[in-house]
Amino acid sequence: MKAKSKAKMPKKKSNLLWLTIVFSIISVIYVLPVFFVALNSFKVNTFVKTQTFAWPKGESFAGFDNFVTGVTFGGYPFWKSVLFSLVITLLSTFLIIFFTSMAAWYISRVNSIFCKIVYFACVFSMVIPFQMVQFTLSRTADTLKLNTPWTIPVIYLGFGAGLAVFMFTGFVKSIPLEIEEAAAIDGCGPFKTYFSVVLPMLKPTIVSVAILEIMWVWNDYLLPYLVLDKTQYRTIPIHIQYLKGSYGTVDLGATMALIFMSIIPVIVFYLTCQKHIIKGVAAGAVKG
Amino acid sequence: MKKKKKKAYSHSSVNSRLLRRPIERAGWFFLMPMVAAFLIGFIWPFLQGMFLSFCKFTTTSEWDWVGFKNYARAFKDSQFLYSFGYTALWTVVSVILINVLAFTVAYALTQSLKGTNIFRTVFFMPNLIGGIVLGYIWNMIFNGILSYFNTDILRETKYGFWGLIILMCWQQIGYMMIIYIAGLQSIPEDMMEAAKIDGASGWKTLTRITIPNVMPSITICMFLSITNGFKLFDQNLALTGGQPFTINPDTGSAVHTTEMIALNIYNTFTESGQFAKGTAQAKAVLFFILVASIGLMQLKATRDKEVQQ
Numbered sequence: 001m002k003a004k005s006k007a008k009m010p011k012k013k014s015n016l017l018w019l020t021i022v023f024s025i026i027s028v029i030y031v032l033p034v035f036f037v038a039l040n041s042f043k044v045n046t047f048v049k050t051q052t053f054a055w056p057k058g059e060s061f062a063g064f065d066n067f068v069t070g071v072t073f074g075g076y077p078f079w080k081s082v083l084f085s086l087v088i089t090l091l092s093t094f095l096i097i098f099f100t101s102m103a104a105w106y107i108s109r110v111n112s113i114f115c116k117i118v119y120f121a122c123v124f125s126m127v128i129p130f131q132m133v134q135f136t137l138s139r140t141a142d143t144l145k146l147n148t149p150w151t152i153p154v155i156y157l158g159f160g161a162g163l164a165v166f167m168f169t170g171f172v173k174s175i176p177l178e179i180e181e182a183a184a185i186d187g188c189g190p191f192k193t194y195f196s197v198v199l200p201m202l203k204p205t206i207v208s209v210a211i212l213e214i215m216w217v218w219n220d221y222l223l224p225y226l227v228l229d230k231t232q233y234r235t236i237p238i239h240i241q242y243l244k245g246s247y248g249t250v251d252l253g254a255t256m257a258l259i260f261m262s263i264i265p266v267i268v269f270y271l272t273c274q275k276h277i278i279k280g281v282a283a284g285a286v287k288g
Numbered sequence: 289m290k291k292k293k294k295k296a297y298s299h300s301s302v303n304s305r306l307l308r309r310p311i312e313r314a315g316w317f318f319l320m321p322m323v324a325a326f327l328i329g330f331i332w333p334f335l336q337g338m339f340l341s342f343c344k345f346t347t348t349s350e351w352d353w354v355g356f357k358n359y360a361r362a363f364k365d366s367q368f369l370y371s372f373g374y375t376a377l378w379t380v381v382s383v384i385l386i387n388v389l390a391f392t393v394a395y396a397l398t399q400s401l402k403g404t405n406i407f408r409t410v411f412f413m414p415n416l417i418g419g420i421v422l423g424y425i426w427n428m429i430f431n432g433i434l435s436y437f438n439t440d441i442l443r444e445t446k447y448g449f450w451g452l453i454i455l456m457c458w459q460q461i462g463y464m465m466i467i468y469i470a471g472l473q474s475i476p477e478d479m480m481e482a483a484k485i486d487g488a489s490g491w492k493t494l495t496r497i498t499i500p501n502v503m504p505s506i507t508i509c510m511f512l513s514i515t516n517g518f519k520l521f522d523q524n525l526a527l528t529g530g531q532p533f534t535i536n537p538d539t540g541s542a543v544h545t546t547e548m549i550a551l552n553i554y555n556t557f558t559e560s561g562q563f564a565k566g567t568a569q570a571k572a573v574l575f576f577i578l579v580a581s582i583g584l585m586q587l588k589a590t591r592d593k594e595v596q597q
Contacts, residue, residue: 102322110315127583135569140348
């Protein structure tokens with residue numbers, strides 16, 4: 001047996017080397033689109049379309065001109081879009097985690113008929129396409145003045161509650177009840193039990209839910225587009241769509257510079273917490 | 289085993305008055321904020337949307353009941369039917385391609401390869417980029433390639449179709465790969481060893497042991513890619529926005545040849561005309577029924593699998 005596996009070893013290794021080389025090539029091809037965005041953000045507009053894959057040099061090299069025009073492109077400062085995107089993403093994620101984890105705990109501990117109805121409605125909401133509520137939701141948001149970056153997180157909490165409640169409930173159910181009973185006997189009320197006993201145990205699920213919500217809200221286009229007052233507030237996706245949508249001839253170089261600037265933070269974020277991100281996505285997918 | 293445990297806990301949670309009563313009394317704090325937001329952000333718009341699909345309206349406050357006329361109009365809308373067929377065809381092609389490629393990549397990456405982590409990181413990366421941005425990145429790349437042939441992506445339907453397929457493969461393979469890897473890693477090692485000792489070939493091991501064991505992952509990925517396909521909006525809008533437009537010789541009306549169903553509903557909402565919004569809402573309800581039934585089928589399929597385990 002030992003001899004057999006030893007004899008097989010060299011053959012397998014060369015096989016894998018071959019695979020490694022293939023995957024290295026595919027990986028390089030995979031990164032190319034992002035690389036070309038970077039490349040074209042340094043190119044003069046007219047050359048982006050005709051010499052997309054050429055190195056910017058001589059007359060096609062624009063230096064940082066595209067970035068300079070990019071930040072005030074379309075009469076709307078880019079830093080504002082970044083700021084609004086950040087505010088909306090962070091606030092929404094915080095609200096969703098804070099409120100849905102509590103609700104999930106309540107639902108699985110109290111387990112009354114009302115809880116079951118709420119839980120069922122949450123699961124149901126997960127399969128609803130946004131088009132179903134796009135018109136009525138934007139009107140409701142207008143009426144209730146939920147159309148600013150500071151109030152739109154309430155909408156995200158409502159529309160995005162389904163998946164979060166589902167994931168939290170699944171985890172809360174696996175926490176042994178004895179821990180909370182011990183806390184109750186020691187004199188903890190529901191508030192203390194939740195915040196100092198249950199919440200710390202929820203940490204892994206909190207990370208998973210946070211990752212999923214951040215990825216969703218940061219990249220979401222249609223919901224903020226329909227809800228926000230676009231003359232004042234544009235998130236990054238809305239801003240980019242505006243540039244392409246509203247002008248006949250678009251400054252492609254500047255657009256690429258903008259796209260490049262909006263991708264960099266995302267990639268940095270990804271590389272710093274990729275372990276959590278991949279784990280969170282796997283957890284969310286298996287459950288949702 | 290796991291299932292049994294879970295049941296025991298949830299059962300005792302109902303009976304444990306020590307915990308239940310005080311928590312119940314604090315419901316205004318724990319449950320109500322989320323329920324209130326859920327009512328505003330989902331329940332109310334959903335019910336209102338259901339109701340308005342039977343009405344003629346331009347704002348939510350002024351409506352006239354018209355019964356099923358909106359639905360009749362939706363079914364007579366040739367663009368809607370075209371978009372539905374186009375979306376279905378596109379979804380079938382993309383589901384097959386994405387899943388076959390993602391499974392292949394996942395299978396290769398679980399063969400104790402060097403640099404697996406780097407490859408995984410690279411393949412997942414496009415998922416972090418939003419649909420609108422993805423659309424414009426690929427729009428630039430396709431136009432760059434097609435410019436060698438003196439054409440661009442908005443000239444022909446097939447460019448838009450395959451362009452969107454390539455874009456979505458680029459984005460989704462990494463995502464599905466993660467799910468497949470999780471499935472592949474959960475196959476018991478001794479099962480593989482037993483197959484090796486029994487002299488099973490690589491192909492036999494794959495078809496008789498690996499694939500049956502990752503069936504739950506395959507179900508999840510299939511359903512995810514199907515719903516993603518039908519719900520696709522941002523990428524469609526940013527890559528081609530429904531162009532090129534052609535004229536249907538029979539009716540004389542314009543056909544948006546790469547307009548998928550979600551984009552069609554969105555466009556119908558923005559049309560002027562007193563019936564436009566009602567028709568759009570009726571289309572949205574039909575769309576919801578379609579997507580929801582796929583989703584519920586998935587829930588059922590995964591739950592059946594859970595019982596078996």
